[in-house]
Amino acid sequence: xxxxxxxxxxxxxxxxxxxxxxxxxxxxxxxxxxxxxxxxxxxxxxxxxxxxxxxxxxxxxxxxxxxxxxxxxxxxxxxxxxxxxxxxxxxxxxxxxxxxxxxxxxxxxxxxxxxxxxxxxxxxxxxxxxxxxxxxxxxxxxxxxxxxxxxxxxxxxxxxxxxxxxxxxxxxxxxxxxxxxxxxxxxxxxxxxxxxxxxxxxxxxxxxxxxxxxxxxxxxxxxxxxxxxxxxxxxxxxxxxxxxxxxxxxxxxxxxxxxxxxxxxxxxxxxxxxxxxxxxxxxxxxxxxxxxxxxxxxxxxxxxxxxxxxxxxxxxxxxxxxxxxxxxxxxxxxxxxxxxxxxxxxxxxxxxxxxxxxxxxxxxxxxxxxxxxxxxxxxxxxxxxxxxxxxxxxxxxxxxxxxxxxxxxxxxxxxxxxxxxxxxxxxxxxxxxxxxxxxxxxxxxxxxxxxxxxxxxxxxxxxxxxxxxxxxxxxxxxxxxxxxxxxxxxxxxxxxxxxxxxxxxxxxxxxxxxxxx
Amino acid sequence: xxxxxxxxxxxxxxxxxxxxxxxxxxxxxxxxxxxxxxxxxxxxxxxxxxxxxxxxxxxxxxxxxxxxxxxxxxxxxxxxxxxxxxxxxxxxxxxxxxxxxxxxxxxxxxxxxxxxxxxxxxxxxxxxxxxxxxxxxxxxxxxxxxxxxxxxxxxxxxxxxxxxxxxxxxxxxxxxxxxxxxxxxxxxxxxxxxxxxxxxxxxxxxxxxxxxxxxxxxxxxxxxxxxxxxxxxxxxxxxxxxxxxxxxxxxxxxxxxxxxxxxxxxxxxxxxxxxxxxxxxxxxxxxxxxxxxxxxxxxxxxxxxxxxxxxxxxxxxxxxx
Ligand SMILES: Nc1ncnc2c1ncn2[C@@H]1O[C@H](COP(=O)(O)OP(=O)(O)O)[C@@H](O)[C@H]1O
Ligand SMILES: [Mg+2]
Numbered sequence: 001x002x003x004x005x006x007x008x009x010x011x012x013x014x015x016x017x018x019x020x021x022x023x024x025x026x027x028x029x030x031x032x033x034x035x036x037x038x039x040x041x042x043x044x045x046x047x048x049x050x051x052x053x054x055x056x057x058x059x060x061x062x063x064x065x066x067x068x069x070x071x072x073x074x075x076x077x078x079x080x081x082x083x084x085x086x087x088x089x090x091x092x093x094x095x096x097x098x099x100x101x102x103x104x105x106x107x108x109x110x111x112x113x114x115x116x117x118x119x120x121x122x123x124x125x126x127x128x129x130x131x132x133x134x135x136x137x138x139x140x141x142x143x144x145x146x147x148x149x150x151x152x153x154x155x156x157x158x159x160x161x162x163x164x165x166x167x168x169x170x171x172x173x174x175x176x177x178x179x180x181x182x183x184x185x186x187x188x189x190x191x192x193x194x195x196x197x198x199x200x201x202x203x204x205x206x207x208x209x210x211x212x213x214x215x216x217x218x219x220x221x222x223x224x225x226x227x228x229x230x231x232x233x234x235x236x237x238x239x240x241x242x243x244x245x246x247x248x249x250x251x252x253x254x255x256x257x258x259x260x261x262x263x264x265x266x267x268x269x270x271x272x273x274x275x276x277x278x279x280x281x282x283x284x285x286x287x288x289x290x291x292x293x294x295x296x297x298x299x300x301x302x303x304x305x306x307x308x309x310x311x312x313x314x315x316x317x318x319x320x321x322x323x324x325x326x327x328x329x330x331x332x333x334x335x336x337x338x339x340x341x342x343x344x345x346x347x348x349x350x351x352x353x354x355x356x357x358x359x360x361x362x363x364x365x366x367x368x369x370x371x372x373x374x375x376x377x378x379x380x381x382x383x384x385x386x387x388x389x390x391x392x393x394x395x396x397x398x399x400x401x402x403x404x405x406x407x408x409x410x411x412x413x414x415x416x417x418x419x420x421x422x423x424x425x426x427x428x429x430x431x432x433x434x435x436x437x438x439x440x441x442x443x444x445x446x447x448x449x450x451x452x453x454x455x456x457x458x459x460x461x462x463x464x465x466x467x468x469x470x471x472x473x474x475x476x477x478x479x480x481x482x483x484x485x486x487x488x489x490x491x492x493x494x495x496x497x498x499x500x501x502x503x504x505x506x507x508x509x510x511x512x513x514x515x516x517x
Numbered sequence: 518x519x520x521x522x523x524x525x526x527x528x529x530x531x532x533x534x535x536x537x538x539x540x541x542x543x544x545x546x547x548x549x550x551x552x553x554x555x556x557x558x559x560x561x562x563x564x565x566x567x568x569x570x571x572x573x574x575x576x577x578x579x580x581x582x583x584x585x586x587x588x589x590x591x592x593x594x595x596x597x598x599x600x601x602x603x604x605x606x607x608x609x610x611x612x613x614x615x616x617x618x619x620x621x622x623x624x625x626x627x628x629x630x631x632x633x634x635x636x637x638x639x640x641x642x643x644x645x646x647x648x649x650x651x652x653x654x655x656x657x658x659x660x661x662x663x664x665x666x667x668x669x670x671x672x673x674x675x676x677x678x679x680x681x682x683x684x685x686x687x688x689x690x691x692x693x694x695x696x697x698x699x700x701x702x703x704x705x706x707x708x709x710x711x712x713x714x715x716x717x718x719x720x721x722x723x724x725x726x727x728x729x730x731x732x733x734x735x736x737x738x739x740x741x742x743x744x745x746x747x748x749x750x751x752x753x754x755x756x757x758x759x760x761x762x763x764x765x766x767x768x769x770x771x772x773x774x775x776x777x778x779x780x781x782x783x784x785x786x787x788x789x790x791x792x793x794x795x796x797x798x799x800x801x802x803x804x805x806x807x808x809x810x811x812x813x814x815x816x817x818x819x820x821x822x823x824x825x826x827x828x829x830x831x832x833x834x835x836x837x838x
Contacts, residue, residue, distance in 0.1 A: 065695070065833065086697035101692035103685045104825070113678075114685050115696030122677045165696070 008139055011170035013041045013202045014092055015076050017062075022071035024057050031057040032068070033228040039173065044195060044205045046219035046236065048212075048248055050445050053225040055208045056098060059175045063095040064088040086115075094171025096162040098178045098208075102150045108161050109133060109146040112168050129168075136167050140194050155182040155304060156191075163194070173204040180214055184303050185473065185506030192218050210248070211474070212241050224248055249446050259479070260461065265294030266329075268465035269315070269434045274324030276314050278489075284310035285489045288324070292434060292465035297456065299480025300469040303509050307489035308469045309351060312438045315467070316348045317341045329433055342371055347432035349423055351439045351469075353416075357423040360412035364404055365393035367411050368426050400425035401451070417448030424455055435459060438469040453479060473502060473509075487511040523769045524651040529726045531758075531765025532656075532663040533718045537743035538750065538757045539670050540714025544590075546674065546752060547707035548687040548826040551593050552608030554715050555740025556615020557586040561719025562735045563623040569724060570631035578631070579659075579720045586716020587709045589615050594708040598701055601830035612740070616733060626730040634659065634725040657725040659717070663758075670754040683707065687824030690831040700831050715740065745805040751822055760808075764801045771797040 007013050017039050024032040031054045039045040049055050060066045062073065064082040073080055075091055082088050088095070102111050109126045112133055118125045130146035137143050142160045150158060159179060166174055176195075180188045195218060199205055209215055215222055216236060224231040224247040231247045269292040278284035285307050292298040302308055313319035315326060317338035326334045333341050342348075350356035358367045369378050369389055377388040393407040402421045404414055411419060420440070427435065437456060441449040456479065460466050470476050476483055483500050485492045485508035492508040537554050544551050561582035569578030589611065596607040639653040639661065653661075674680040682703060685693040690700045723735055742764055750757035771794055774780070775787045786793050 063695075084697070085695045089697055095695070097695065101689070101695045103689045103692050105688050106681070106685060110681055110685075111692070114681065114693060115698045118678045122679055124676065124678045124681055169696075 007172060007203060008201050009136060009167050009170065011092060011172050014172040014204050015041050016074075017076075017093075017173060017204060018074040019058070019062060020072045020074065022058060022061055023069045024054075024061055024066055025069050026057075030228050032061070034070070035225070035228075035230045037223055037230070037233075039204045039206055041172070041202045041204050042199055043221065044199050044207055044219045046215040046222040047206060047208045047225065048210065048215050048222055048244060049225035050210055050248060051443055052445055053248075054228040055225055056177055057228075058225070059095060059177060059206065059208065062088070063093060063175060089115075089169050089171075092170055092172035093175070094166025094169060094173070095175040096159070096166060096177060096179055098181070100158050100162055102158055102161060104151040105149065107147055107149050108144055108153075108164075111150060111161060112146075112165050116169065132168060133164055136164055140167070140197055141190075142194065156184075156187045159183070159191070171203075173206070174198070175206045175208070177208045178210075179207070180209065180211065182304055182471075184509045185502050186510050188214065212244050212248075215244065216241060226250055259457065259481075262295040262461055264296050264481070265463060267291045268294050268329055269467065270325075270327040271315070272325045272327075274311075274314055274321050274326065275489075276310050276319055276321045278307075278310060283489055284319075285314065285321075288486075288489070288491055290467075290484060290491065290494075292467050294463045294465055295460055296481040297460050297466040297468050297479050299476035299483040300467065300486055301473060301476045301483050301505050301509060302471070302486035304471050306486050308438065308471070308486060310489065311486065312348070312351065312436050312469055315436055316346065345430060345433045347427035347430065347435040349420075349427055349435065349437040349440050351442070353420055353423050354412075358411050358419065360410070362411055363408045364397065364402070364411060364414070364422055365389050365407040367422055368393045368396050368407075371426060371430065396425040396429055399429070417444045417451075420444055420448060420452060424452055428455060428459060431462075432459075432464055434465045434467065436467045436469070439471065440468070441470075441472070441475060473505060477502065477505070485509055521647065521651050523766050523773065524648075525655070526769035527762055527766025528652060529656060529660055529765070530768050531762035532660045533721050533726055533739055534743050534746055534764055535663045535667070535758055535761035536659075536718035536721065537715045537740060538746040538761055539666060539754055540711035540718075541743060541747045542670070542750070542752050542754060542757060543674075543683070543707045543714075544711030545747060545827055546683050546687045546824055547704045548690060548824055548829065548831070549594070549597055549704055549708050550604045550608060550828045551590060551611070551708060551711055552605060552744060553590065553593055553611025553615060553740075554711075554743050555736060555738065556612035556619075557589050557712050557715035558615075558719040558722075558740045558743075559619040559733060559736045560589055560615040561586040561716030562723035563619040563626065563719070563730065564716070565720030566629075566631060566723040566730045567623065567626055569633070570626065570629050573632055575632045575634045575724050578724055579634070579717065582716040582720035583713045584716070586719065587713035589618075590708050590712020590715070591705070593712075594705045597830065598704050598708070601832060604828050604830075620732055623730055623732060627732065629730065631724075633728050634721075636725075637661075657721070659721050659725065667754045667758040674754070684824075687826055690826055691833075694831070694833060700833075704831075715743075718743070742801050745802055748823075749801075749805040749808045751808075752824065760804075764804075767797075767800055771800075 005012055019037040022032050022035045035058055037058065047055050057066060061068045064084045064087050073082060080091055082091065109129045113124060113126060113129045119128060133144065133146045142164055144157060144160050180191065183191060195205060207219055219236045221233060222236050222239065223233040226248060271288055271290040274285055274288045276285045300308060300311065310319060314321050317336060325332060328344055328346060333344060354360060369392060372378055377385055379385060397404065397407060400421050402425060403418050411422065440452050456466050468476065468480055477500055481497050482494055483505060484494045485505055487509060488511065492511065492513060495504060537558055541551065541554055564585035565578040565582035568581040569575045593607050593611045596602045597604045634657040636655045636657055638655065643649045643653040674683060682693065682698050685698060686700050686703050694700045719736065723730055746757055746760050746764060749760045775791055775794055777785055778788050779785060
C-alpha cells in the first residue's frame with residue numbers, strides 16, 4: 001500500500017479530487033456557475049471550452065488564486081480549504097499557467113527555488129536545487145540547464161521549467177492551462193509523451209484546451225464548459241470530434257470552410273531582402289523575400305517570437321529595416337513614415353489590439369477615425385467635424401455589427417470581440433490595397449473569430465492582398481492560399497495550400513528545411 | 518582647493534546619499550517607487566536632532582530618526598500597496614507631508630546644540646598614504662557603516678534567499694505569488710526599510726555631516742539627488758556607492774569653487790555672482806541623464822535596469838499580471 005501510494009518524484013499521490021458546485025462571479029460575468037469537476041490519479045482529464053468559458057477561472061479556484069462564491073473541494077474525500085497558492089502547493093496541487101509565471105531575469109534554478117525553504121538559510125542552496133532539477137528532468141525527459149536565465153530560453157523550454165517547478169514542489173495533481181498554445185506540432189507530441197509518462201506514474205492531470213484533436217489525443221475523460229456552465233463529462237473514447245465541437249459551441253461547426261476560388265492577380269506587396277533588428281538589438285529579420293498577390297491570403301506561420309512582430313512592424317513602417325526594399329503596387333514605400341503608408345491604403349490589424357490597435361480611453365467614434373482624423377471630412381482647418389465623425393461611426397457600427405451601448409462608449413469597456421471589430425471596421429472600411437492582419441482572432445470567441453475570418457475572405461475576393469500572420473496553425477491552414485513559414489527571422493519555405501499538412505508546416509516551424517533531416 | 522579635503526567631505530556627504538539611495542534601491546527592487554525620500558529624510562533629520570536635544574543621546578536620536586522615516590514611509594505603503602493608488606502621486610505627497618511635519622515639529626530647534634555623533638579614526642587603515650586620511654579619519658561611525666552596507670546589500674540582493682524573493686517580487690509579482698511568496702508583505706517590508714534608511718540619512722546630516730537644524734535647508738534637496746542616484750546606479754548598490762561619493766564630492770567642489778576670486782588667473786564668475794552655481798548644482802542630474810543614455814543599450818542587452826514591475830500595483834488575480 002505505502003509503496004504504490006508514492007510517486008517517483010517522492011510524493012504521495014492524490015487518488016481523487018472533487019470540486020462540487022463551484023460558482024465564481026466577476027463584476028458583470030458569472031464565470032463559473034455551479035460547476036462539478038473531478039479528477040483521479042493516473043488520469044488525464046481534459047477541460048474543454050471556448051475562450052471565456054470559465055476554464056481558467058475554475059482552475060484558479062482550485063489553485064487558491066480565486067475564492068469561489070459557492071462550492072466545496074474534496075481531496076481524497078476530505079473537504080479541504082484552499083485559500084492561497086501556498087495551500088494548494090501544500091496539498092500537492094501544481095498549476096502551469098496559460099501565461100507563464102516565470103521571472104525572466106532570474107535563472108531556472110532560482111525560479112524553481114522561489115518560495116521554497118533553503119537548506120542553508122538565509123543563503124540560497126541553488127546547487128542542491130540544480131541537482132534536483134537534473135534528477136527530475138531525467139525521470140521525465142525534461143532536460144534543461146538549471147543555470148540558464150529564463151529570457152534565454154525558448155517558449156518550449158520555459159514550459160519545461162514550469163513543469164519542473166510544479167514537480168519540485170511535489171505536485172501530485174498538475175493543472176495545465178492551455179499548455180500547447182505556444183508549441184509547434186512536434187513540440188506538442190514531445191509534450192504529450194511527458195504527460196502520458198506522468199499519468200502512468202500516478203499523477204492526476206488536468207489538461208485545458210480548446211483544440212479538439214489534442215483533447216481526443218491525450219485525455220481519458222473530458223469535461224466541457226460553455227458560458228461558465230458544465231455541459232457534461234464524457235469518456236473521450238466515446239466522443240467524436242463533432243460531438244465535442246457541438247457541446248463546446250452549442251451548435252454544429254464546420255471544420256475547414258470551403259474557400260471560394262478566386263483568381264490570383266498582380267503582386268500588390270513586394271518585400272525584397274528585408275532585414276531588421278529585434279528590440280534586443282539582435283537580428284530580428286534576415287533577408288526576407290515575400291510577395292502578396294491581389295486576391296490571395298498569404299499566411300505567415302511560425303512559433304511565437306520568430307520575427308512575426310518585426311515583420312508586421314517593418315511593413316507598416318513602425319520599425320526601421322536595416323536593409324531591403326518594400327513595394328506597394330509597384331511603388332517603393334521603404335522610406336515612407338507609417339502615416340504615409342497608411343495613406344497609401346496599407347491596413348494593419350495589430351497583434352496587441354488593446355495596446356497598438358486603439359486608444360483605450362478614447363470613444364468608439366474617435367477610435368474609428370484614428371487613421372483619417374486629419375483629413376476631410378473629419379477635420380477642417382484644424383477643427384474636428386463632429387457631425388461627420390458621428391455619421392461615420394454610426395455607419396461602421398451598423399455595417400460591422402459592433403455591439404456597443406453608444407458610439408461615445410470608451411473603447412476599453414467593450415469585450416475583446418467587439419474591440420477587434422472596431423479595429424477591423426476602421427482598417428477595412430478604407431478599402432485597403434494590402435492588409436497586414438497579425439493574430440487577428442487571438443482570444444476571440446467562435447462567433448467573433450468566424451466574423452473576422454469571413455471579413456478577411458471578403459477582402460481577398462475583392463482583390464486585396466491579405467497577409468495573415470498567425471500562430472494558430474489551424475487558422476492558417478484553413479484560410480491561407482500560400483503559407484510562408486518564419487523561423488528565427490528567416491522564411492524557411494513557402495507552401496501551397498494544396499500541399500500544406502500540419503506535419504510539413506510543423507517541421508518548417510521548428511527550423512527543419514525540407515529534404516534535410 | 519585641496520583634493521584630499523574634497524575627497525574627505527565627499528565621503529561624508531556621499532554617505533548621506535548612499536544610505537538614502539540604498540534604501541530606495543531596496544524599495545524599488547520590490548516594485549514600489551517612493552518619491553518621498555526628501556520628506557522622509559527631513560523628518561529623520563528633525564527627529565534625530567530633536568531627540569538628541571531632549572535626551573542628550575545622539576544615538577537615541579538616530580534610532581528615533583530611523584523609526585520616523587520608516588513610519589512615514591508606511592503611509593506610502595498603505596496608499597500604494599493596500600489601496601493601489603498611483604505611486605508617483607503618493608510619493609510626491611509624502612514629500613509634502615514629511616516636509617510639513619518636520620517644519621512644524623522642528624519649530625524652535627534652530628540654533629540649539631544637542632550632543633552630536635562623534636568622529637573616529639580607524640587604526641592602521643588611516644595610515645594608508647593619501648586615501649587613509651580621507652577615508653578613515655575623522656568620520657562618524659555611520660560613514661564607516663556605509664562602507665560595509667554597500668557590499669552587504671549587494672550580497673543580500675544577489676546571494677540570499679530573501680534577496681532572491683525581493684528580486685522576484687519586483688520583476689514579476691504574480692510568479693512569486695503563485696509560489697507562495699508574500700508579495701504584499703515583502704513590499705511593505707522594503708518600503709519600510711527604505712524609509713528607515715532615508716530617516717537614518719537625515720539624522721546623519723543633522724547630527725554629524727553638517728550638524729544643525731536649518732528647517733528645509735537641512736536636507737536641501739539631497740533626497741531628490743538620492744533618487745537620481747538610484748537611476749544613475751541602475752539599482753546596483755556598488756554603483757550607488759560610487760555615484761554617491763562622486764556626487765558628494767561634487768557638492769563640496771561647488772562650495773569650494775565659490776571661494777576664490779580668481780580661478781586659473783581669470784575672474785571667477787561664481788565669486789562675482791553666486792547664482793551661477795545653480796548650473797553646477799545641476800551636475801548630478803545631468804550626470805544621471807548621461808548615465809541613462811549610455812546605460813540604456815547595455816541594459817537592453819543584459820536585461821538589467823529597472824525592475825520590470827516598478828510602479829505597477831499588484832492585484833492578485835487581475836488579468837495581465
Ligand atoms: N480577473 C477577472 N476579472 C474580471 N473578469 C474576469 C476575470 N477573469 C476572467 N474573467 C471573465 O470570466 C470569464 C471566464 O474567463 P476565463 O476563466 O479566463 O475563461 P477561459 O479560461 O475558459 O478562456 C470571461 O468572461 C472573462 O472575461
Ligand atoms: Mg483561459
